[in-house]
Amino acid sequence: MGSEEQTILVTGGAGFIGSHTVVQLLKEGFRVHIIDNLDNSVIEAVERVKELVGPQLSKKLRFHLGDLRNKDDLEKLFSQSRFDAVIHFAGLKAVGESVAYPRRYFDNNLVGTINLYEIMAKYNCKKMVFSSSATVYGQPEKIPCVEDFQLVALNPYGRTKLFLEEIARDIQKAEPDWRIILLRYFNPVGAHESGKIGEDPKGIPNNLMPYIQQVAVGRLPELNVYGHDYPTKDGTAIRDYIHVMDLADGHIAALRKLFMTDNIGCKAYNLGTGQGSSVLEMVAAFEKASGKGKIRYRGDVQGSMEVGKH
Secondary structure (H helix, E strand, O other): OOHHHOEEEEEOOOOHHHHHHHHHHHHOOOEEEEEEOOOOOOHHHHHHHHHHHHHHHHOOEEEEEOOOOOHHHHHHHHHHOOOOEEEEOOOOOOHHHHHHOHHHHHHHHHHHHHHHHHHHHHOOOOEEEEEEEHHHHOOOOOOOOOOOOOOOOOOHHHHHHHHHHHHHHHHHHHOOOOEEEEEEEOEEEOOOOOOOOOOOOOOOOOOHHHHHHHHHOOOOOOEEEOOOOOOOOOOOOEEEEEEHHHHHHHHHHHHHHHHHOOOOOEEEEEEOOOOEEEHHHHHHHHHHHHOOOOOEEEEOOOEEEEOOOO
């Protein structure tokens, strides 16, 4: 079956990674439906996606305001359209917030996904690409992380991802006609080259890149850099950052693999670059790319300063 005939449901498709993936899906010829409750996203992102792909491809996109925790929303959606596969992004994703409000994370991430599996099974849609996370590895003893490392989540957010991976494995084992790919992301950054869509979370950002961006435009006064004595060349923490468009393409590769591989079962893949960048390297790269001048930051020992003057 060619991609132009395939209809993909993208949960959380108005969010950061979801919206970029929807752009690529449409450009690859898929029909796309989004379901999103707009809890941490905005409808404007969907309008921007339509702008980016143009009027012709926009006809292949449908948006549904709905919440996976509400079975009626899912029932209505699946009873009106037939889906060939689901890419499942919808979920809360802030580690610190999950520690403060674990019940909120269990309700949103677990209940919503369990409902989604129920309705997918009912309507015989048994192909899923699931948005997991490298947090399922906890603090690995060595890097780079590979897929067969021990799984140990260290916070409620990571545990929801780990629980959902286990649920996926159990469902697929019990019902072998399911095909599920679990994509474990490292640290998504960047934006579509047009600048029309990107990461703009509501409230104070939990991730480095949107925080730097908000300091650059004056929305926040300075960046707090936590940790100055890591065993790295500038003392700040190193992470594996992957560009969101590469991540979007990774989802499409996973989707195509689901359609082409009968016996894939439930399979996990890491999505990263395998190369780390430090906090200060990210700040310097942003300064260079944006032309916005120096980003003010406060180190937890050095006090307030600008990059390049320490």
